[in-house]
Amino acid sequence: MYHPVxxxxxxxxxxxxxxxxxxxxxxxxxxYTPDELVGRDExxxxxxxxxxxxxxxxxxxxxxxxGKSGVGKTAATRFLLQRLERDVAxxxxxxxxxxxxxxxxxxxxxxxxxxxxxxxxxPGNEMSSTGYPQAAVYNGLWEELExxxxxxxxxxxxxxxxxxxxxxYQLSRAxxxxxxDNVDLGVIGISNDLSFREDLSSKVRSSLCEREVNxxxxxxxxxxxxxxxxxxxxxxxxxxxxxxxxxxxxxxxxDSGDARQALDLLLMAxxxxxxxxxEHVTEQHVRRAKNKLKKNQVEEGISTLSPHGxxxxxxxxxxxxxxxxxxxxxxxxPVYQEVCRQQGDEPVSLRSIRDHLASLAQLGIIDRMExxxxxxxxxxxxxxxxxxxxxxxxxxxELLELDPSAV
DNA sequence: TTTCCACAGGAATAAAGGGCGA
DNA sequence: TCGCCCTTTATTCCTGTGGAAA
Numbered sequence: 001m002y003h004p005v006x007x008x009x010x011x012x013x014x015x016x017x018x019x020x021x022x023x024x025x026x027x028x029x030x031x032y033t034p035d036e037l038v039g040r041d042e043x044x045x046x047x048x049x050x051x052x053x054x055x056x057x058x059x060x061x062x063x064x065x066x067g068k069s070g071v072g073k074t075a076a077t078r079f080l081l082q083r084l085e086r087d088v089a090x091x092x093x094x095x096x097x098x099x100x101x102x103x104x105x106x107x108x109x110x111x112x113x114x115x116x117x118x119x120x121x122x123p124g125n126e127m128s129s130t131g132y133p134q135a136a137v138y139n140g141l142w143e144e145l146e147x148x149x150x151x152x153x154x155x156x157x158x159x160x161x162x163x164x165x166x167x168x169y170q171l172s173r174a175x176x177x178x179x180x181d182n183v184d185l186g187v188i189g190i191s192n193d194l195s196f197r198e199d200l201s202s203k204v205r206s207s208l209c210e211r212e213v214n215x216x217x218x219x220x221x222x223x224x225x226x227x228x229x230x231x232x233x234x235x236x237x238x239x240x241x242x243x244x245x246x247x248x249x250x251x252x253x254x255d256s257g258d259a260r261q262a263l264d265l266l267l268m269a270x271x272x273x274x275x276x277x278x279e280h281v282t283e284q285h286v287r288r289a290k291n292k293l294k295k296n297q298v299e300e301g302i303s304t305l306s307p308h309g310x311x312x313x314x315x316x317x318x319x320x321x322x323x324x325x326x327x328x329x330x331x332x333x334p335v336y337q338e339v340c341r342q343q344g345d346e347p348v349s350l351r352s353i354r355d356h357l358a359s360l361a362q363l364g365i366i367d368r369m370e371x372x373x374x375x376x377x378x379x380x381x382x383x384x385x386x387x388x389x390x391x392x393x394x395x396x397x398e399l400l401e402l403d404p405s406a407v
Numbered sequence: 408t409t410t411c412c413a414c415a416g417g418a419a420t421a422a423a424g425g426g427c428g429a
Numbered sequence: 430t431c432g433c434c435c436t437t438t439a440t441t442c443c444t445g446t447g448g449a450a451a
Contacts (some may be wrong), residue, residue, distance in 0.1 A: 374449025
């Protein structure tokens with residue numbers, strides 16, 4: 001049977017190559033490594049010096065890279081390692097392997113060790129992520145490293161996501177402990193968390209942080225330079241209106257000099273312009289992109305929460321809508337318990353709720369303020385949403401299927 | 408200066424769930 | 430199938446915190 005309406009509708013979703021706006025959209029993504037890194041001369045120079053032993057065929061130093069998110073730590077690491085690999089290729093005596101692992105999602109040393117083993121194994125021969133004794137996983141790791149031979153550089157990006165420092169100790173001390181013999185191993189740890197280094201046990205700190213490179217935040221001028229550099233690769237000439245780059249740079253500078261955020265903003269603004277069939281990316285596209293990114297960020301954070309984390313967040317949404325925030329933990333609890341009842345779930349203990357609220361704050365979804373009323377009221381914490389209540393409600397309702405009138 | 412309040416959060420431990428090798 | 434070993438999420442217990450009041 002012929003359905004003209006349906007066919008007309010379907011025709012609207014055909015795909016055509018769209019080369020307007022972007023020349024090379026990938027140049028704004030995290031995977032792209034530019035030919036030149038803007039505004040990072042000092043950091044690159046220090047990092048370069050720390051990698052120098054590799055090309056000399058000497059035992060590589062363990063290097064610890066730190067600085068806030070989006071200041072070019074990962075980009076600089078990839079940039080220098082690409083050049084190192086290129087230059088090592090001309091030196092017969094040096095055999096270099098680099099392995100980059102992002103520890104986001106790897107909560108423990110165990111999982112990280114399994115990931116490293118699997119990076120070195122062929123597909124199909126990979127190790128399962130559970131079920132083995134820890135010693136078996138480490139033995140597997142040393143075997144794979146010995147098989148690689150030569151110099152191996154392991155990059156652990158977002159290394160602060162690993163809860164325990166056992167893997168860092170094992171890797172940085174592997175040679176001294178005699179578990180590897182045929183391979184010279186160097187570890188490059190990258191962290192956004194400035195306190196991470198201080199929290200390491202002294203034995204790990206002294207071996208992992210043989211060389212340290214601190215990446216400072218970009219200022220608005222440096223961010224503009226970064227964006228201009230990518231603009232020429234990513235967009236067709238004269239596609240961006242004059243105010244677009246300064247505005248993206250200003251947002252990035254406001255969010256603690258974060259180039260990644262500024263680049264994401266530019267990418268999203270370009271996508272919106274293309275979606276609108278516009279010839280140019282305008283200030284309006286940037287402002288819309290900013291809102292959309294914020295929403296995505298909240299939704300992503302919410303999706304990683306356990307059910308009780310979601311219930312606790314929903315309790316705060318309810319309190320926010322009642323105008324009862326900032327709310328003390330003890331005031332969040334009864335609303336949380338009501339949400340649990342509505343969901344047909346048993347509430348967890350006060351101690352666990354504290355942990356859930358702390359996680360929400362860590363994800364940047366809520367704000368927590370410490371208060372102290374002294375002998376009259378003691379010390380306590382108040383919390384409130386860190387984003388518009390509509391955005392959070394939308395994100396959490398999608399997961400919980402809540403009846404808004406019930407709580 | 409000391410005491411007190413109301414928690415926050417660390418430490419130890421348990422239970423449940425899932426994968427592995429024998 | 431069973432025992433082992435891991436992770437995640439929870440519980441209980443308990444110590445630490447810091448500003449106002451005494």
